[in-house]
Amino acid sequence: MVTAIVLAAGKGSRMNSSTPKQYLSLAGKPVLYYSLEAFSKSNADNIVLVTGKGDEEYCQREIVERYKINKPACIVAGGEQRYDSVYCGLKAAAKADYVLIHDGARPLIDVETINHAIEKVKEVKACVVGMPVKDTIQLVNTCMEIETTPKREQVWMAQTPQCFSYELVLRSYQKAIQAKDATITDDAMVVHTYAKAPIVMMEGSYQNIKITTPEDIAVAEVLFKEREKKQGYLYI
Ligand code: CTP
C-alpha cells in the first residue's frame, strides 16, 4: 500500500497573513486543495492529511468534502515543527508499505510526477523529487565571506514528495525524535543521517514551487493559468 502524507500543520509565518497559507485562495480554490486532488488522482492508495491542532474538522468539511477529494483521507493533528508533523503522519500511516511525504504548500505537484515517484520508490526504497539549481550556489561563513563554490551539476533543490519504504523512514524518524534533533529540515536528511541509506534524487519540475512568501501566490496563479491553457481546463 502506498500512502501520501500531506503536511498542512504549519503556521506560515513568512507569508505574513492572518489566514494560514494552506487555506489561502489560489485560482479560486484553497492552496491545500490542489495537492490533495493530485494525490487522489494518482496511483497512491490513500492520503493522510496532517493539519494544525483544531483544524481537523474545518479541513474535512471545507476541503475534503467540499471539493470531493475521493481517496480516503484520514486527518490527524500535526506538531510544533515540520518533523513533528511528519512523525504524526507516519504514525497514522501504519498500514503503508511506502509513504510519499508532501508539503501541502506545494500545490503545483502533478499526477505524472507522483506516479513516477511511486514507481521509483518501489525500485530504490528512498527517493526525493527535486530540480538542479539554476544559479551558482556559494557557501559563506559567518562573516559573509565566500568559502566554497559547489559544482553546479551537483547541487539540486530538494522538493517534495520525498518517498520512502515505510519501515526505513519510520525507523529513521524514531531515532531522530529520540535524539531530539532540531536541525532537521528535510525527510531525506533524516533517513540519510539516521539510517545511512542511499537516497535517489529524481527530476520533477521547476513548477513545483513551495508557497512561502506573498509573491509565490502570484507566481503560482500564473503557472496555473498556463496549465489551464495547455490542458483546456483549470484543475489538475
Ligand atoms: N508544516 C507542518 N507542520 C509544521 C510546520 C510545517 O505540517 N509544524 C508543513 C507546512 O504546512 C508546509 C510544509 O510543512 O506545507 C513546509 O513548511 P513551510 O513552507 O516552512 O511552512 P510553514 O512552516 O507553515 O511556514 P513558515 O516556515 O514560513 O512559518
Ligand code: MG
Ligand atoms: Mg516552516
